[in-house]
Amino acid sequence: MPNPQSSTASIGLIRRILRTLAICLAVGGSLLCFPHWLPWMIAGWILLHAALIWRGMPAVWPLATCVLILLIRLSPHTPAMLLLGGGMLVVAGGRRYFRRGADPHPWTRPAGIAVLVGLWGLMFIEYRAAANSSRSPSLDPNRPIVCIGDSLTQGMIPDRGYPGQLEQLLRVPVINRGVSGISTGPAIGIVQRAMELNPQLVVLELGGHDFLKWHRRSTTKRNLVKMIEICRRNDAEVVLLEIPRGFMIDPYASLEREIAYQYDVQLVDDRWLRQIVLMSPAAPPGMWMKDHQLSDDGIHSNARGSLAIARNVADAIVKLYGPQVLR
Secondary structure (H helix, E strand, C coil): CCCHHHHHHHHHHHHHHHHHHHHHHHHHHHHHHCCCHHHHHHHHHHHHHHHHHCCCCCCCHHHHHHHHHHHCCCCCCCHHHHHHHHHHHHHHHHHHHHHHCCHHHHHHHHHHHHHHHHHHHHHHHHHHHHHCCCCCCCCCCCEEEEEECCHHHHHCCCCCHHHHHHHHHHHHCCECCCCCCCCHHHHHHHHHHHHHHHEEEEEEEEEHHHHCCCHHHHHHHHHHHHHHHHHHHHEEEEECCCCCCCCCCCCCHHHHHHHHHHCCEEECEEEEEEHHHHCCCCCHHHCCCCCCCCCCCCCEEEHHHHHHHHHHHHHHHHHHHHHHHHH
């Protein structure tokens, strides 16, 4: 006859293995999460914390794990994000303290969750506001939009890059000033010369090659800010493309989102690049599909990828000028 104690031990072992596997998958998924979905990733760990409290189980580790993930990912150091991280550590520390004995204040459990939800709400509002400019310029159909960037802007023949596709979506002229391999330092001169075209908007897709060439983050930020200042002195708005520099860790610590937050610039969040990478022949789900959005070199967008980028940029331009900018 089977030993009941042995069966119970086996079931317990299987549960622990499955629980460990689930935690590992959650951590891995959190590290791979797109920056656009960062608030929802944090919300998931807070909900797990609340669920464990409701079941009377140890609930400190989800908050500690979430803070560690944010530190590893080098998430943006905006006020509400820092406040939320600190709040999670304080609540986790309080839970740890009360585990040593009976909690003399049972109301601290829902109160702690309420505090975390409130701080998350502030972070969510700030995170979304950082990507959306409060400026509302007037559309001038006769003034062009100038796109400045590296090879993803310039395009690879026969593809004319995303600016060629963008022009088909908008009512205003679009000028491509992309230069393959360019970093932010030389791009300042391109921005200065572009002002001779009297643009109403400049789209900047820059900073990727700064990282590849080991330029300092502070230097890249200073150059991008100088470009923004040049544009605004010449009555031109700016749209900034967020550049992902790693799937798990961004060594530039959300630089473009930080600039967008500090200088009220419209941001095209990193979905524009993640989308074409995921639809490449080298990564799922693209490897299982035919309509790839990267060229054969696995680095540059093809016509389908350029159209996907153009649509993301067009969405950002619509947020500035309204739907009348579209054809």
